[in-house]
Amino acid sequence: MIAKHSATLHGHRTSFTLEDPFWQELKSIAKSRGIPLARLIVEIDDSRGSEGNLSSALRLYVLAWVKGHSDAASAS
Numbered sequence: 459m460i461a462k463h464s465a466t467l468h469g470h471r472t473s474f475t476l477e478d479p480f481w482q483e484l485k486s487i488a489k490s491r492g493i494p495l496a497r498l499i500v501e502i503d504d505s506r507g508s509e510g511n512l513s514s515a516l517r518l519y520v521l522a523w524v525k526g527h528s529d530a531a532s533a534s
Contacts, residue, residue, distance in 0.1 A: 474516065483524065499512075
């Protein structure tokens with residue numbers, strides 16, 4: 459299921475849509491990094507610059523994180 463979420467980025471409210479598995483994985487990543495979910499979203503937003511939209515940037519971040527940890531696990 460896809461759901462709309464909102465966050466405050468640098469004092470401005472914004473909304474984005476994500477499928478539940480991406481949303482759950484974002485929360486898991488924030489927890490594993492020991493940072494608030496809002497901070498993770500701000501980091502991702504800041505790193506995307508003016509390219510794409512926030513929803514896409516969040517999905518791509520999750521994909522890269524999962525692939526990176528999958529590659530590290532298989533190399534062990």
